[in-house]
Amino acid sequence: MIVKILKELFRFIFIIGIQVLFLNHIQWNGYVNPYVYVLFVLLLPVEIPNLILLLIALLTGLTIDMFGNSGGIHAAATVFMAFLRPGVLKLIAPRDGYETEARLSPQVMGFTWFLSYLFIMVFIHHLLYFYLEVFRLSEFFITFFKSFINSLITITIIVLGEYLFGQSKGNERFIK
Amino acid sequence: MRNLFLLLWKYNFFILFLLLETFCGYLIFQNNNFHRSSFVNSTNALSTRINSFVNNITDYIDLRSTNEALSRENAALKMLLPDVFYIDSALQKINKDTVLKQQYSFIAAKVINNTINRRNNYLTLDKGLLLGVKPEMGVICGEGIVGIVKDVSDHYCSVMSFLHKDSRITARMKKNNFIGSLVWDGYDETHASLKDIAKHVVVIKGDTIITSSYSSIFPEGVMLGIVDEVSSSGGNNFQDIRIKLSTSFGKLSYVYIVNNLLKDEQRALEEPLKNDR
Numbered sequence: 001m002i003v004k005i006l007k008e009l010f011r012f013i014f015i016i017g018i019q020v021l022f023l024n025h026i027q028w029n030g031y032v033n034p035y036v037y038v039l040f041v042l043l044l045p046v047e048i049p050n051l052i053l054l055l056i057a058l059l060t061g062l063t064i065d066m067f068g069n070s071g072g073i074h075a076a077a078t079v080f081m082a083f084l085r086p087g088v089l090k091l092i093a094p095r096d097g098y099e100t101e102a103r104l105s106p107q108v109m110g111f112t113w114f115l116s117y118l119f120i121m122v123f124i125h126h127l128l129y130f131y132l133e134v135f136r137l138s139e140f141f142i143t144f145f146k147s148f149i150n151s152l153i154t155i156t157i158i159v160l161g162e163y164l165f166g167q168s169k170g171n172e173r174f175i176k
Numbered sequence: 177m178r179n180l181f182l183l184l185w186k187y188n189f190f191i192l193f194l195l196l197e198t199f200c201g202y203l204i205f206q207n208n209n210f211h212r213s214s215f216v217n218s219t220n221a222l223s224t225r226i227n228s229f230v231n232n233i234t235d236y237i238d239l240r241s242t243n244e245a246l247s248r249e250n251a252a253l254k255m256l257l258p259d260v261f262y263i264d265s266a267l268q269k270i271n272k273d274t275v276l277k278q279q280y281s282f283i284a285a286k287v288i289n290n291t292i293n294r295r296n297n298y299l300t301l302d303k304g305l306l307l308g309v310k311p312e313m314g315v316i317c318g319e320g321i322v323g324i325v326k327d328v329s330d331h332y333c334s335v336m337s338f339l340h341k342d343s344r345i346t347a348r349m350k351k352n353n354f355i356g357s358l359v360w361d362g363y364d365e366t367h368a369s370l371k372d373i374a375k376h377v378v379v380i381k382g383d384t385i386i387t388s389s390y391s392s393i394f395p396e397g398v399m400l401g402i403v404d405e406v407s408s409s410g411g412n413n414f415q416d417i418r419i420k421l422s423t424s425f426g427k428l429s430y431v432y433i434v435n436n437l438l439k440d441e442q443r444a445l446e447e448p449l450k451n452d453r
Contacts, residue, residue, distance in 0.1 A: 021230055026293070033293050050189045058196050067223045068291070069298035069334055071207025076200035083193040132204065133295045134341065139362065 008044070012060070015040045020067045023157075031146055034154040035074070036161075037064055038125050041082050042118070043105075046098045050086055057082030070133070077129040081121055088120055106162055118158060123151045208342070218289060218300050219329035227289040227300060235429060242429045249318035280395050283307060283433040285315075288332075292365040292425045297337040299323060303433060304331045314393040314434040320422035321345065321387065321398055322431050333433075339365055339425055347400050348388040352377065355388055358400055358419065365425045367404065370417040377415070379406050385419055392439045 019037040026032055041057050048056075061075030068074070089098070092113065106114040126147040134143050184191060207217075218227065235242075289300035303309050305328050315322040315335050323337040336343065339360050347358040347370060356373040373379060383403040389396040405418040 020226060024291070025230060025234070031293070051192055054189070054192050054196055058200075061200070065203075066220065067218060067227070068294075069207075069218045069300075070294075070296070072200040072203025076197060076204065079193065079196045079200060083189075086189075130295075134362070136341070142362075 004045075011043075012040055016060070016063055019064060024068060031149060032153060034150055034157055035064070035126065035129065036154055036157050038078065038081060038122060038154070039158050039161075041078060041085070042121055046089065046102055046104065047100065053082050053085065054079060073129060073132045076132060077125050080128055081125040084124060085121065088117065092116055092120075106159070114162075115155070115159070118155050119151070122154050122158075123147070126151045126154065217327045217334050218298070219304070219327050219332045219334050224288065224300060224329075224332050228302070231288045238427060238429060241427060245318060245427070246430065252318075279436065279438050281435045281437060283309065283435065285309075285333075285431055285433055287428045287431060290337075290425070290428055292337075292339055294339075295362050296341055297339040297425075298326070299335040299337055299428070299431075301333050301335060301431065301433070302331065304329050304333050306330050308435065309333045309433055312393065313436075314391075314395075315431050316394065316398055316434055317423060317428060317431045319424065320400055321394060322423060322425075322428065324393060325433065337425065338368070338421075338423070345394070345400070346388045346390045347385045349373070349377070349379070350384040350386050355390070356417075358385065366421055368401065368419050368421055370403075370419050371414065373415050373417060374413055375408055375415055379403055379415060379417055381406065392436055392442050393434070395434060395436075 015037055019035065023034055023036055026034075037060060040060055041053075044053060044056065057078045058075055061078035062072070064070075064074040064078075065072055094109070094113065102108060104114070104117070109117075127144075130143050130147040130150070218224065283303055285301040285303040287299055288302050289298075291297045291299075299315075299322070301309075301315070309325060309328050311325055311328055313325045315325060321338055323335040323340070323343070325333050326336045327334045338345065341360070341362065343360060345358045347356050348354070349356070354373055354377050356370045358368050358370055360368045370385060381403055385400040385402065387394045387396060387398045387400060399422045401419040401421040401423075403417055404420040406415060408415045
């Protein structure tokens with residue numbers, strides 16, 4: 001149990017580090033700002049209690065907010081995404097349900113499953129985040145476009161990362 | 177009562193969700209409110225340390241262009257020195273301090289964190305409360321305006337960049353003194369739009385826009401940008417003017433915090449009039 005929690009903690013620092021040290025500093029074109037840190041909440045174990053899931057999501061969002069001066073926008077979007085997670089997992093569950101302690105990775109769950117899971121969750125998160133950031137309806141379509149493009153970029157980075165770090169045995173602990 | 181608790185327990189997931197979202201909403205509201213400092217900001221010890229670490233690396237890469245900008249600014253300032261003027265009259269007028277009362281002082285600061293790609297952008301500077309930085313001071317650089325100080329800690333302050341949905345700066349056309357307001361429409365960090373210039377005013381590409389004397393935050397006459405495109409759409413009385421900003425927000429590394437020494441006096445005088453508007 002302790003080992004598991006330590007592993008998650010390590011994963012938390014690793015993913016938040018990537019977001020804060022590299023991805024927050026991409027200054028290209030004014031449109032590109034992917035939020036890959038959602039991966040931490042997405043890949044938490046399936047059997048995690050719902051209430052703890054929400055609290056972890058709040059903590060993750062607030063940490064990112066602390067670095068970006070965004071008030072509580074990341075926290076709000078991440079908590080909402082975490083709230084939908086049990087429902088979405090149930091919706092796209094494989095026929096036999098989830099194995100106990102199943103890793104939510106493309107290698108275990110299959111590429112199509114992983115991609116649809118990512119797309120639903122990341123798009124919901126980005127949509128809410130970008131609309132909260134703009135907070136006015138006059139920029140409705142440009143915001144929608146922004147959240148769509150950034151979702152695609154986030155998903156691409158996550159999938160590439162999964163195949164880079166997730167496959168070999170030695171690096172398994174990085175991205176569970 | 178027991179049934180109530182049972183009900184609460186049955187929907188505990190949903191209720192906790194609502195509680196947390198309310199909390200987040202409160203944080204967002206507080207962050208939007210300019211006159212109250214926000215809880216979650218980048219002036220705390222951990223995030224400033226990490227941000228300055230990243231900045232130390234990126235600063236090194238930009239060193240060449242930063243040096244060029246600073247030496248350009250030096251050259252411009254050198255031209256203002258008394259030494260460069262040839263005095264062709266025997267009569268000299270000396271201004272005593274009783275005539276010229278100092279209104280602005282400047283604090284030089286280093287940018288340790290800066291974004292340009294969000295809808296609402298912020299900077300973090302390495303000067304804070306201990307050096308006299310207070311909220312609502314203006315921030316400018318050699319090329320033009322940068323933003324307004326928002327939160328202050330002992331050694332750092334966070335600045336609401338001009339690239340923000342709530343920023344609105346009173347601007348003046350240099351050639352004919354018409355007043356408009358400059359807002360950022362969120363598309364591009366090099367351009368902004370100038371509102372409230374009526375259709376009868378002649379505006380052509382290349383006109384200079386500077387800050388007006390109406391603001392108690394920025395000194396008068398700081399460069400804002402030049403007119404890039406003028407068009408007019410039907411339905412209202414104003415022109416659509418796109419401004420090319422003079423500040424290159426992507427490359428900021430040294431800025432000045434503006435301290436208006438007479439601001440409190442002006443504010444105190446204007447405060448009773450606010451209710452009349």
